[in-house]
Structure formats: structure tokens, C-alpha cells
Amino acid sequence: MQSNQVSREPYPPGDFAIWIVIYVELITFGLLFVGYAFSRRADVLTFNNSQLIINKTSGFIDTLILITSSYFIVKAVHVIKSSNFSLQKANQIASKWLLAAIAFGGMFLVNKLLEFSDIFGQGITLSTNKFFMFYLLLTMFHFMHVTLGTVILFNIFKKTKKDGYSKEDHRGLETGAVYWHLVDLLWIVLFPLVYIIR
Amino acid sequence: MINKKVEIVWIILIFFTIFAYLLGKLELINTLLVGVLLVTTFIKGQLVIDYFMGLKNVSYKYRFIPTLWLTLILSLVAAAYY
Numbered sequence: 001m002q003s004n005q006v007s008r009e010p011y012p013p014g015d016f017a018i019w020i021v022i023y024v025e026l027i028t029f030g031l032l033f034v035g036y037a038f039s040r041r042a043d044v045l046t047f048n049n050s051q052l053i054i055n056k057t058s059g060f061i062d063t064l065i066l067i068t069s070s071y072f073i074v075k076a077v078h079v080i081k082s083s084n085f086s087l088q089k090a091n092q093i094a095s096k097w098l099l100a101a102i103a104f105g106g107m108f109l110v111n112k113l114l115e116f117s118d119i120f121g122q123g124i125t126l127s128t129n130k131f132f133m134f135y136l137l138l139t140m141f142h143f144m145h146v147t148l149g150t151v152i153l154f155n156i157f158k159k160t161k162k163d164g165y166s167k168e169d170h171r172g173l174e175t176g177a178v179y180w181h182l183v184d185l186l187w188i189v190l191f192p193l194v195y196i197i198r
Numbered sequence: 199m200i201n202k203k204v205e206i207v208w209i210i211l212i213f214f215t216i217f218a219y220l221l222g223k224l225e226l227i228n229t230l231l232v233g234v235l236l237v238t239t240f241i242k243g244q245l246v247i248d249y250f251m252g253l254k255n256v257s258y259k260y261r262f263i264p265t266l267w268l269t270l271i272l273s274l275v276a277a278a279y280y
Binding site: 188 | 204212218219222232252255256257271272274275279
């Protein structure tokens with residue numbers, strides 16, 4: 001019986017303040033997700049017809065990009081926290097993973113801008129109908145989070161260039177990492193809800 | 199070992215994402231498959247919470263909050279759909 005016991009960390013990774021931010025973000029997006037779902041229930045036809053206009057492939061590519069960039073961040077944190085490399089080498093490797101994640105973040109933003117450009121080019125706005133109100137609100141709000149996340153990752157990247165993280169001191173890296181994973185988690189729910197379910 | 203798990207998690211996440219995309223793109227989505235899609239979304243979310251956010255081996259009270267959020271949101275989405 002006792003062999004199944006796992007020693008648990010008392011606190012989550014990163015600064016505790018980021019977890020307050022994460023919980024607030026989860027509640028905010030959660031309300032929008034539920035609002036979308038019940039608004040759809042009230043007017044299924046409008047939602048289904050409008051959904052045909054948005055680009056599923058673009059949403060799919062965005063999901064692959066975010067999942068993969070999150071994976072890169074896990075690798076960066078792992079190198080600093082758990083590898084046996086020297087401080088300099090560990091920071092050097094982590095910076096490469098971070099740069100890859102930042103590049104993917106940039107790709108997400110460019111892809112999203114192209115998607116928005118296509119939507120606005122068709123004369124669609126927040127007031128077109130309830131589907132597009134939710135679609136634009138959710139995706140643009142999420143876009144802002146990816147933008148902020150990319151800026152945070154860039155600052156972490158700059159610190160790795162100065163060998164700023166070690167096995168003992170990597171809280172800043174973990175804080176940025178969990179924020180990026182939050183952005184990923186939110187998109188994981190947003191993608192099927194808005195782009196696929198009909 | 200931890201690294202290997204992360205690689206497996208990434209593959210599962212990609213696999214479920216392709217599954218969701220194909221359901222939408224090929225217009226295969228129906229009442230039953232929406233349920234399957236929501237279950238795979240829950241699995242994806244929980245994998246991100248456990249292995250990417252690193253809450254797998256953290257005190258239950260911290261792991262519980264995002265898991266509860268995910269369960270609640272997907273249950274309400276299901277309730278609205280069905």
C-alpha cells in the first residue's frame with residue numbers, strides 16, 4: 001500500500017502570484033466558453049451557418065503550433081532544472097528551446113492576423129451576429145494573451161543569454177512557462193468549441 | 199524518464215488535435231462524436247495541466263482547481279449541446 005505513495009510538492013511551479021492570475025483567467029475564459037455554448041443552444045442555425053465561414057485549417061494549425069511551443073518550453077525548463085549540464089551549457093540549450101517557442105508564438109500571431117484579415121475583409125464585425133461576437137471576442141482576447149506570453153518568453157530568453165537560471169534559481173523561468181501553458185490550455189478548449197462542434 | 203513522458207504527451211496531444219480537425223473538416227461531427235470530442239478535449243487539457251504545467255506531483259489543492267475548471271466547463275458545454 002505504501003509503495004504507491006508519491007511525495008508531493010507543497011506549491012505549484014513558478015511564482016505564487018502567477019497562479020492567482022491563472023485562476024482569474026480560467027474563470028474569465030470559462031464564462032465566455034459557457035456563454036458561447038448556451039448562446040449557440042438558443043440559435044443553433046445562426047451559429048452553424050456562421051461557423052462555415054471561419055477557417056478550420058487555420059484553427060488546427062494554431063493548435064499544433066501552441067501545443068508544440070508548450071512542449072519546447074517544457075524542454076527548456078527541464079534542461080535548467082534537471083540536467084547535469086554546466087550552468088552555461090544548460091542556459092545555452094534552454095535559450096534554443098525558448099527561441100523555438102518564441103518563433104512558434106510569432107507564427108501563431110501571424111496566422112491569426114491572416115485569419116482576422118480574411119474575416120474583416122468579408123465585412124464581418126463584432127456586431128454581425130452572436131457567433132461572430134463570441135468568435136472575435138474569444139480569439140482576439142486569446143491573441144492578446146499569446147502576444148503577452150511571447151513578450152514574457154522573450155524576456156526569459158534574454159536572461160538565459162546571461163546564464164541567469166540555475167537548478168536553484170529558476171522561478172522566473174517557471175513563472176513564464178506556466179503562463180504559456182495556460183495560453184495553450186485555453187486554446188485546447190477554444191478550438192473544438194468554436195471551430196469544430198456543430 | 200520524465201522527458202520520455204513529455205514526448206508521449208506531445209504525441210497524444212497532436213493525435214487528438216488531428217482527430218478533432220478531421221471530424222470538423224470531413225463534416226463527420228454528430229451527437230455521439232461531440233461527446234467523444236469533449237472527452238478527448240478533457241484528456242488533452244488534463245495532460246497539459248499535469249505534465250506541461252507540472253501539477254502532476256503537486257499538492258492536490260493546486261491540481262484540483264484547473265481540473266475542476268476543465269470538468270465544469272466541458273460538462274456545461276455538453277449540457278448546452280445535448
